[in-house]
Amino acid sequence: GAVVSQHPSRVICKSGTSVKIECRSLDFQATTMFWYRQFPKQSLMLMATSNEGSKATYEQGVEKDKFLINHASLTLSTLTVTSAHPEDSSFYICSAPKRGGRYEQYFGPGTRLTVT
Amino acid sequence: GNSVTQMEGPVTLSEEAFLTINCTYTATGYPSLFWYVQYPGEGLQLLLKATKADDKGSNKGFEATYRKETTSFHLEKGSVQVSDSAVYFCALRGNTPLVFGKGTRLSVIA
Numbered sequence: 755g756a757v758v759s760q761h762p763s764r765v766i767c768k769s770g771t772s773v774k775i776e777c778r779s780l781d782f783q784a785t786t787m788f789w790y791r792q793f794p795k796q797s798l799m800l801m802a803t804s805n806e807g808s809k810a811t812y813e814q815g816v817e818k819d820k821f822l823i824n825h826a827s828l829t830l831s832t833l834t835v836t837s838a839h840p841e842d843s844s845f846y847i848c849s850a851p852k853r854g855g856r857y858e859q860y861f862g863p864g865t866r867l868t869v870t
Numbered sequence: 871g872n873s874v875t876q877m878e879g880p881v882t883l884s885e886e887a888f889l890t891i892n893c894t895y896t897a898t899g900y901p902s903l904f905w906y907v908q909y910p911g912e913g914l915q916l917l918l919k920a921t922k923a924d925d926k927g928s929n930k931g932f933e934a935t936y937r938k939e940t941t942s943f944h945l946e947k948g949s950v951q952v953s954d955s956a957v958y959f960c961a962l963r964g965n966t967p968l969v970f971g972k973g974t975r976l977s978v979i980a
Binding site: 758760788795796797798800803847849858859860861862863864 | 874878906908911912913914915916919959967968969970971972973
């Protein structure tokens with residue numbers, strides 16, 4: 755099946771710094787990628803939809819200046835958490851639908867962010 | 871809005887036991903329903919799906935039937951294996967992106 759990778763898998767940063775998370779589709783092109791956030795024992799919450807060649811679409815309540823999304827190519831989307839604070843600590847997951855796979859999204863393994 | 875409620879875990883079963891993970895949903899219209907599985911250290915994978923009422927999705931011995939009258943999509947397997955240990959997510963998609971339940975962790979012991 756299709757593979758989506760994320761890098762890094764874990765990151766620890768200090769308050770006030772910025773962290774970039776990469777999401778890559780390894781064997782297919784993805785014009786759209788989704789970024790989710792998961793709190794402990796909570797469901798995945800959609801943060802934004804990343805669109806190649808255009809601005810990302812953010813869900814209500816998600817600060818676009820805080821969570822910068824860049825869909826640089828058909829296989830790469832990045833999420834940058836700017837001026838991170840401890841409350842940004844979470845598990846971030848990306849996914850990408852494969853063209854022709856009408857119902858299926860392929861998920862990355864996630865990135866655990868800890869802000870100290 | 872659309873929402874999914876699934877039973878909280880963790881669920882611990884012995885090998886060859888019967889598994890049921892309950893999932894109910896609230897949605898307008900006629901959503902598609904999914905079960906995703908996340909094995910340790912891996913990303914979510916689609917386990918099975920159903921796109922209309924009375925459809926039964928099945929894969930790897932798991933089954934779930936789309937019940938519109940009870941707004942449910944319970945996951946079942948007749949005989950679990952240690953390799954089924956994972957977190958299971960129920961999800962729906964209507965005219966919105968995927969909406970997930972909170973996930974249920976299953977541990978199967980030999």
